[in-house]
Amino acid sequence: MSLLLALCLMLPVAALAEKADPTNTPEVTAEVTAEPTTEAETETETEPETESEADAPAVNYFATLKLKDLYGNDFDASVFDGKPAMLNIWTDWCGYCLEEMPALNRLAETYKDKITLVGLYPEGVTVTQEGAVELVQDKIDAGLAIYEDLGITYPTLVPDQTLLYHMYYSDLRVGGYPTTWFVGGDGMIYHIEGTAHSEEDWITLIDAVLDYMEEQGVAAVP
């Protein structure tokens, strides 16, 4: 009897929680997603194992981004076209993110011919009520302080509205910090790493992902 009552009382809270979950909001629609050109073919030589290969965008979404880095400089996203990318999503209050960044800095240099490593800093922007994206200067300053202190040289980008949507609200959404996306040369994500790692583990991981991407035919042709 008590258990039944407990269950009955639990349901409204669960329903309320589900309703308030922003990732369930239907208004955040697919308008902001990249529109693939319909008659394009994928340029891979091997057959990718995805179910949705027919919808694979011919345009590398990441290569179309027009983003600025923490310092306010424009970032040339054409580096993503045809070459794998490693997007390390971090924030200033995440201690482990900061701990792995010096290692990532070294790896960015070591692997620069095979994979482009950039940081992504979603908390550096916020979405206004009108739907515009604006910088949160205090957060940018925090990021810059970290960059200066750790001596990081690879760029960290501040996302735009569509990228923010992917990072926060789509089913791709970041579950925690740091999250690292491994993007193939075709702009599709081939692996998501949900935690920080040591330098040795990163080397093992990056090599494994690059091998996997080569099998899929999306690694850069040297």
Add this chain to the structure above:
Amino acid sequence: MRRFRKHTWVWLLALGAVLTALGVARGEVMVVLTKAIRICWECVGIG
């Protein structure tokens, strides 16, 4: 003195309400939310 002690909870409740309101006014709520919705492994003590 005993009357004061009987109603101390009212004073405490009022104090709590004022503190909460002040905290909301200066924007603390967003900090609470942003740190609660994405896992920070360090915050859980793993890794």
Add this chain to the structure above:
Amino acid sequence: MANKPRVRYRRLIQLVAAAAGNSYLTGFATGKLYQGDLKMLCTPGLNCYSCPGAVLSCPIGSLQAVIGSRAFSFSMYVFGLIVMFGALMGRAVCGFLCPFGLIQELLHKIPFPFKRNRFRGDKPLRRLKYLILVVFVFLMPMFLNNVAGNASPAFCKYVCPAGTLEAGVPLVYLTPAAPETPAGTPSSGLIVSALAPDLLSRPDTGALFAWKMGLMVAILLLSVINYRPFCKYVCPLGALYAMANPWSLYRLRFDPGKCIACGACARVCGMCVDPTQTANHAECVRCGDCVNICPTAALSLGVGDLKTEGAATGAVTRKEENA
């Protein structure tokens, strides 16, 4: 005896509170936290907000989060909430609403030949939780800032067994850290291809995790022997609510006029409180065991004090009784 006050439904309330606070079942399936606005609010008890099922925030976690943040050095919002909960019910939060308190109680019910609440060192050890509150919840997040002005939540990171149980264990052992996209899911246009199956990431579970697991296991095992050891010796939230206990609106009432000094209440109390001496002692979690065992209905839990003289002070000296 007619109208004998009993504390009924406490277990039910504990179960409902625990279930309601962790009702985001999707979180257990996907390994991703609830991200809705309910998490602007805190539960009254200790409930880790990194638990995959949690729909509200932990007050102690949030306190550290704001104290440790770049923008603030103290949280008026969270502290204000805690003061309000304390003013209304003091450590009845511990007794009725805290999931970790519930877990310890259930463990204590497990039959075991050795059960011990009273031992030398018990009293001084009760003060440890105040030290933990000051050092791990306040001082460390306040002062151990990194270059960006942020500090880690030291209690959550180094101590909290509730977090290890509710968040650490599910996240590490029960859900993959990098969930696969189910077949046919339209995935935001950035189509996630089949994840290399052997590359599912897991967090490095090193020395810190071993320490947290050890601490959690120790407290859970100790709960079998000792009633609510975490509440007595470690919990910083309990320390805060303890300070509100003498003043809270919902409280324990003692009527010395009905007391026959049988001592049953003091014997049954898991927190080693003698309600006839100090009815609203800082260590009382308002579990109601003393209320239920009193043969003369001298004790009750309720709102405000009894109207009889002497009840408000809640104390009777043994000398007067035996005179």
